[in-house]
Amino acid sequence: MIYLFGLICPFLALASGVVSLFGLVRFIANSE
């Protein structure tokens, strides 16, 4: 459980954050 929550989940959340940043850039570019 600690490996899952302490090691794997943080990397999944990091990936979500990075993907969202790219999504935001596209969203702003399409809005302009």
Place this chain on the structure above:
Amino acid sequence: MDINTLDLAGIAVYFCIIAYLAYLTRKTKTFSEFSVAKHSVPAIMIFASLCATYVGPGFSVGFTSKGFATGHLFFFLALGFAVQTVSVGLWVAPKLSRLRDCHTLGDVMGKMYGGTTHVLAGVVSLGLCIGFSAVMAKIGGGMLQAATGLPLLACVILVTFLTALYTCTGGIRASIATDALQFSFFSILIPVMLLIAFFKNPESTAAVSAKACELTSAGWKSLPGIKVFAIALSFLLGETLIPPYANRALAAKSEGESRKGFLAAGVFCVIWLGIVSTLGIFGHSFLGEGIAPDNVFIALGGKLLPHGMFGLLLAAVIAIVMSSQDSVMNAGAVALVRDIVGRFKPLDDAAALTGSRIATIFIAAVATVAAMYAPSIIEGLLICYSIWAPALLVALLIGLFSRTTVHLSGWLSMAAGGLVSGLWQTVLKEPGGIPAIVAGIVAALIGYGVGRILGSESSTLGEAAS
């Protein structure tokens, strides 16, 4: 709090980036753009914005505190929220996205059940949004005060009116764009903090696992069964389709984009709750047992992160607050103009847009006053949450899945559910330990059934949404 110039610079950088993003998204020409971004939001932005909205202080600082005190107990209890988000994504959000002429949940209710239900839905939505916004103002202002030492009133005004400024100019598009940035910000920084804790942990992983089991087991035994049921149920239903979530479903580019956004947000909820509750468990290794659970999140940040990054963590906490607050401010403003004012005095597009901007500032002002001078604001919000599901969900869900809807059943269900739930909690004090939300839902179902039998006027919106 041990803060130096680098930390303050981190907070300042965050505010500058938000201000720049607000500037980029400031142009809004129509009410449809302000309220539902012309139904053009892609799945990734629905996902990021939903996550940024539901991850408030409770789902971050609060869950770390619970993790410190009761291990993974609240992680399991709150899984209902993830189940609810996934279920909404599978069955309800696509139906809402199909209603292209609706701007608010009140609009949807009004189309199914007529004008009275439309106004009632608007009033409940507005109350919830103002209460939520006030709680966020109080927490965000308190965090900024702790970080900068400025007077509380100045901090509450800074956080609330900066949020109101970009929400007022850019509407839901600015809210969603800043949400995505704020989401990226905290979903990178807080997991990095957990990874540092994992690798720098002075104890073995086996010892931390044993501590997690011990805390979870003790926490489980300390709660009576009915209390566990009530907490799990409030996570499952309390926030279902509250106005900011429903507005994101209405703003989605298509049914598919809406479905994908909600499903991803539900899955992320599991990941996120695992992270923040585990941070609390690591608190025992780094901070010892003497610390108050509510202080664990910030104290752990101070212990693990270097100066500058700690400032960014404080900015991330403010981001968590602002990203929830902007969503409810926008949803509340649109509900006030569309569901309440618009029902009594029809407004053209320009007037509705101007009205929504003024309403955003009005909500910010009321939230600021309530945050400063209403000591029981959190209790008030909890009552709003217990009223939400009985008052709106029953009629909304039955209506969306029915071929025809009877007008009387809509407002009778809302009135019965809302009143019984409110009285059950405030006057009767939840007799027999039965949660107010359960009593309210039963009353709403009875009200709905009675209305169905006695009512005559009906609509067929369900067919359009099904």
